[in-house]
Amino acid sequence: MRTLDSLGPLGSKTVIVRCDLNVPLATDEHGAKSITDDGRIRASLTTIRELREAGARIVLISHLGRPEGAPDERYSLRPVAERMAELLGTAVGFVDETVGEAAAAAIAALSDGDVVLLENLRFNPGETSKDDEARGAFAAQLAELGDAFVSDGFGVVHRKQASVYDLAKLLPSAAGRLVAAELEVLERLTGKAERPYAVVLGGSKVSDKLGVIAHLIERVDTLLVGGGMVFTFLAAQGHPVGASLLEEDQLDTVRGYLDQAAARGVRIVLPTDIVVAERFAADAAHEIVPADAIESSSFGASGLGLDIGPTSAATFAAIIEESATVFWNGPMGVFEMPAFAEGTRTVARALTETSGFTVVGGGDSAAAVRALGFADEAFGHISTGGGASLEFLEGKALPGLEVLA
Numbered sequence: 001m002r003t004l005d006s007l008g009p010l011g012s013k014t015v016i017v018r019c020d021l022n023v024p025l026a027t028d029e030h031g032a033k034s035i036t037d038d039g040r041i042r043a044s045l046t047t048i049r050e051l052r053e054a055g056a057r058i059v060l061i062s063h064l065g066r067p068e069g070a071p072d073e074r075y076s077l078r079p080v081a082e083r084m085a086e087l088l089g090t091a092v093g094f095v096d097e098t099v100g101e102a103a104a105a106a107i108a109a110l111s112d113g114d115v116v117l118l119e120n121l122r123f124n125p126g127e128t129s130k131d132d133e134a135r136g137a138f139a140a141q142l143a144e145l146g147d148a149f150v151s152d153g154f155g156v157v158h159r160k161q162a163s164v165y166d167l168a169k170l171l172p173s174a175a176g177r178l179v180a181a182e183l184e185v186l187e188r189l190t191g192k193a194e195r196p197y198a199v200v201l202g203g204s205k206v207s208d209k210l211g212v213i214a215h216l217i218e219r220v221d222t223l224l225v226g227g228g229m230v231f232t233f234l235a236a237q238g239h240p241v242g243a244s245l246l247e248e249d250q251l252d253t254v255r256g257y258l259d260q261a262a263a264r265g266v267r268i269v270l271p272t273d274i275v276v277a278e279r280f281a282a283d284a285a286h287e288i289v290p291a292d293a294i295e296s297s298s299f300g301a302s303g304l305g306l307d308i309g310p311t312s313a314a315t316f317a318a319i320i321e322e323s324a325t326v327f328w329n330g331p332m333g334v335f336e337m338p339a340f341a342e343g344t345r346t347v348a349r350a351l352t353e354t355s356g357f358t359v360v361g362g363g364d365s366a367a368a369v370r371a372l373g374f375a376d377e378a379f380g381h382i383s384t385g386g387g388a389s390l391e392f393l394e395g396k397a398l399p400g401l402e403v404l405a
């Protein structure tokens with residue numbers, strides 16, 4: 001893979017840097033936004049500092065959240081520019097469009113070492129389009145803005161998107177320091193992983209992440225399933241799940257995973273108890289019920305599972321503590337609400353207590369462990385990518401990396 005060094009001297013060159021600045025935001029009662037975890041911004045600083053020292057003119061591009069191909073103020077990157085400026089200790093300009101005249105003018109006005117952040121890439125339909133031509137056309141507009149391209153958004157290298165894949169083909173391009181550093185650590189989770197090897201899966205991007213399970217079953221000893229992922233498994237086993245997150249069209253696929261795991265002697269461990277809430281709210285009434293009887297709570301079929309229960313969390317912790325390698329992506333529950341954070345806290349603590357090599361991956365998973373008070377150093381590695389790390393450790397060729405080969 002080409003690294004920054006392959007781009008030659010970058011003094012006075014305009015370098016487009018694709019970062020993953022998709023950070024969690026909170027909005028207060030007056031509508032003011034704040035960044036609840038700036039880990040991904042901090043992780044991008046190494047490359048940006050190095051480029052500044054080389055005298056490059058730096059154009060940062062990123063997505064934030066999943067807007068639907070049109071401007072949507074809720075997903076603006078403006079708060080990220082402000083935080084980036086504080087962390088870098090220098091001004092970071094912000095342009096409220098991604099391509100077009102204002103972006104070109106702001107870039108033309110840059111001096112050596114200056115930094116500008118463009119608005120959310122996903123406000124443009126071409127960024128995530130499945131149509132090669134539409135994606136290519138947007139990438140060509142981006143390419144006009146710079147002389148070279150640095151791919152440093154590790155959290156997004158598994159996406160075949162315009163700014164990750166197509167743009168890299170249009171300019172001299174290389175991986176940034178964050179991408180290189182992530183890959184170096186994550187290598188330890190591939191063929192060389194020490195056994196027993198456990199992967200803990202949770203979170204809410206269920207349809208995205210179910211697909212990796214078939215490959216993980218071939219590679220790990222134990223798969224622990226929590227978070228929003230649980231209910232598709234429980235439903236596949238014939239248990240009602242109330243109003244919990246459910247991927248109904250994946251039930252047969254999940255039954256296939258259960259059979260595949262049984263045939264290979266791989267344990268898939270599901271929760272045995274669930275915290276069920278009356279509604280999706282921090283102050284919602286909630287009860288702990290057996291996982292195979294979610295609708296037996298006082299809330300009946302309208303109850304929704306928002307955390308794994310204490311018995312399950314203790315079981316997960318015991319398995320984690322006896323593992324030599326643990327990878328975890330996806331919170332065990334809605335950790336943003338204290339009533340539903342205990343499962344995530346117990347699993348996080350177990351990772352900090354095992355003597356094995358532990359990796360936490362994913363924007364929200366990293367935010368969760370920090371929000372719950374665990375230090376980054378308590379884990380072997382905190383990766384900025386959840387889906388990206390999972391697809392890397394399943395052994396898949398990732399579009400954003402292949403294109404840099």
Ligand SMILES: Nc1ncnc2c1ncn2[C@@H]1O[C@H](COP(=O)(O)OP(=O)(O)O)[C@@H](O)[C@H]1O
Pocket residue numbers: 202203204205206226227228229245305306307329330331332333334335336361362363364365366385386387
């Ligand atoms: N049972 C659940 N129901 C709904 N959402 C859940 C549940 N458990 C966890 N989540 C949510 O999953 C989100 C994180 O998922 P995801 O994006 O897949 O993780 P990551 O960013 O670490 O890859 C969190 O915002 C959390 O509230």
Ligand SMILES: O=C(OP(=O)(O)O)[C@H](O)COP(=O)(O)O
Pocket residue numbers: 020022065066155156159205361362363364384385386387388
């Ligand atoms: O947050 C991200 O991924 P993650 O939740 O798997 O860590 C990345 O920014 C990728 O975002 P996407 O899953 O909307 O493409």
